[in-house]
Amino acid sequence: MQRSIWTYPWDIQDVGIPAFLDDVTGRARLDMVSLATSYHAGRFLQPRSPRRKSYFPEDGTVYYRPNSALWSDAPIAPVVAQNVGEGGDMLAALVEERENGGPAVSAWTVCLHNTRLGMLHPGDVTRTAFDDPNFYALCPSSPAARYYVTTLVRDITTGYKPDRLELESPNFLGFAHGYHHEKDGVGLLPEDDFLLSLCFCQHCVARAKLAGVDAEAARPIVRQMIADACERAVPEAQVEGFPNQGIDAFQRWPALFDFLRWRSEPVTSLLAEIADATDPATQLVLIDLADAWLGGVNLREAAKLLDGVILCAYDMSPEEVSNLTRRGREQIGPEGFLGIGYRLFFPEIGSAVDLAARVSAACAAGADGLNFYNYGLVPAARLDWIGSAARK
Template identity: 70%
Template sequence: MQNSIWTYSWDIQDVGMAEFLADIRERAGADMVSLAVSYHAGRFLQPRSPKRKVYFPEDGTVYYRPDPALWDKASIAPLVARNVEEGGDMLAALVAERERGGPAVSAWTVCLHNTRLGLLHPGEVTRTAFDDANSYSLCPSSPAARRYVTGLVRDITTRYRPDRLELESPSFMGFAHGYHHEKDGVGLLPEDDFLLSLCFCRHCTAQAGAAGIDMAEARRMVRGFVAAACERAVPEPQLPDFPARGIDAFAPWPALHEFLAWRRTPVMSLLAEIRAAADPATRLVLVEGRDAWLGGVDLAEAGRLLDGLVLCAYDMAPEAVARLAREGRRLVGPDRFLGLGYRLFHPEMRDEADFVAKVAAGRAEGVDGLNVYNYGLVPRPRLDWVRAALA
């Protein structure tokens, strides 16, 4: 079992490397650290930091030192967080600790979720059927965005040689994602959120059109569904079998159905380009949820292109965790890595016994590892739950 804990650079800097490593290995019993090396904005409660209780990371920055030569002519380039200059390169520090016998290192890389870059490059973000720019989401069909993501992967894996690189958001993002002061007075249903997430940017429109899809008709259908949702006094499903049937729920509308099938093309080809860009010494895994198809991800194909999957078992009962693990193994087969991701958040995890039961449900199905979220966001005693679950 490969057991990792997700964390941020500021977590390590605040408590110090020695205490951090003791917590990871001795208290939690983990053997890997999954460090965020490319991340978005947020507000983070830091329950046990000796320096602060709240941290606001910079939006859309990286937490390593990029190779200037690699980015010299790039139209979209990473910005190094001030955190690295002020507190040090924690990716380099963890790799150095690994060489001295410390835990393995995984580079947790947020790919296309980047509001800072989206605002700087509005022509490279996803757009709704009404041409509204989703500034938080670079589009996987954008050549510039794709070069940015593959550049990150090449840069990190060749310069730092982490044991693993975890890919987050290399796909189309949902409409609702926790943006600052999001407002929805309609009461959007899951189908509405999905329809508003469908991208009709210039790249998607041109590429899907070249594949023979009637994009004008697909756009017209999506606009019609969204407009109808906005006109009702109270929410009412227009697709009663959504999301259970996947894109087949849209079979009565051929142009839209064909477009939804096509959405896998840019996402899966981006994963193939990421694979080609990475140093082969670093294993690549995709971090996803059970409904990854919503973002254009084919989990079975992703498992074949990469070295495996980490499926998030957030807020699931043990029975649902077991089903997720069985389905994940069916998708990736016996030879690819399958991990499960858990949050140590309360009340999602009521107590130690609750967490142990949910981890045991996945382990009983033969998963290869687990990732736990998140070192700096929970009280230290919850690290004991991790050791108990691994025992």
């Protein structure tokens, strides 16, 4: 059973590597560290840090030292965070510790969720049916964005040889994003968020056309459904069976249904290219949610290309965790690695007993690994909850 904790480079820098490793392997009884190597903006409360209690990371930067030779012809290139120069390359430091008997290392890599690069390259972001750009989301149909992601993975895995690389957001992102001062006075339903996440950028339209799918025939349907949602005094569902029926809930709109069936193609083919770019020594897994199809992910096809999947069981009861694990196993098959991710936030998880029950549910249902979010964001005492759950 692989047991890892997600963390940020500044978490390790603030407490120091010896104390961090003692927390991870001794207190929490874990055998892997999942370090952010590419990440987005935010404001993070830092209860663990002896230096500060909040941190604002640079938007859309990487936390390793790229091989410049790989990026010489790249239309979209990574920006290295100042943190690396100021505090050191934590990915290299963890790999060195691994070689000296420390925990295994996983490179937690955010792929297409990048507002900095989206602002710099507006022709490569997803666009709504109204052609509104989603600057936080590079599009998986964009050749430039695909080159960026595959080169990013090649760079990290060949240069650092992590034991694992965890892919976050190599797919279409939802409309709700948590952007700075994001406003929604309508009260969008989950189906409205999904409709607003559907991409009709030039790259998607062209790629769909190559597959014999008319994206432009789907566009006015989506536009009208979004317009109708915006005109109602109060929210009202338009798609019966959403989200439980998946894309089948949209069969009454044939052009849209055909478009949605195609929509997984850019994601699946990108995952294939990522797998080809990954150093064979590194295990490649996808981080996703229960309803991965919302982002255009076909988990069955993804499992054929990758070594496994980590499904996030955030805010789920033990019974729901068990169901998620069983469904995940059905989709990825008996051989693929299946991890389950937990968020250690209160009151989502209220005690060591609460966490242990959810961990036991995943283990009993066939999980191969556990990931915990997040080292620097929660009080140190919750590491004891992890350690207690690991002993069950």
